[in-house]
Amino acid sequence: MPDANMLFLCKTSDLSPGAVMQVERPEGALAVYNLDGKFYATDDRCTHGLSSLADGEIIDGEIECSMHFGSFDIVTGQPRQSPCSVALRTYPVEVRGDDVFAIIA
Ligand code: FES
Structure with missing residues (x-):
């Protein structure tokens, strides 16, 4: 049973290494990443504009915005390439069995 502050994101099998997906929630969507078998989560909305980062491409541990x-x-979550200059919010991720959760404070 997940804790109250845990948000179910996906099954580990839903996201291949090198892939990103969007998980919707009322407070704002998250982007979930699989980097070489380890899972990460950030806000999905690019801090430069309104683009979904889940539409972007993972390159060398960075998410490149498609806009x-x-x-x-x-x-x-630190910006690496202009025009992005404001950091993305990141979320701790916990994997329990084959379920992937973000810890939402
Ligand atoms: S909206 Fe993402 S780089 Fe401009």
Whole structure:
């Protein structure tokens, strides 16, 4: 049974290594990433505009936004490529069995 602050994101089998997907929620969608078998979560909306980062491409541990091709470090949320300059919010991720959860504070 997940804790109250845990948001179910997906099954581990839903996301192949190198893939990203969007998980909707009323407070704002999250983007979930599989980097070499480890899962990460950030806000899905690019801090530069309204683009969904789940539409972007993962390149060397960064998510490249499909709108203006700025990028963020997926682990830290720090902007890596202009025009992105504001960090993305990141969320701790916990895997229980084959369920992937974000810890929402
Ligand atoms: S909306 Fe993402 S880089 Fe501009």
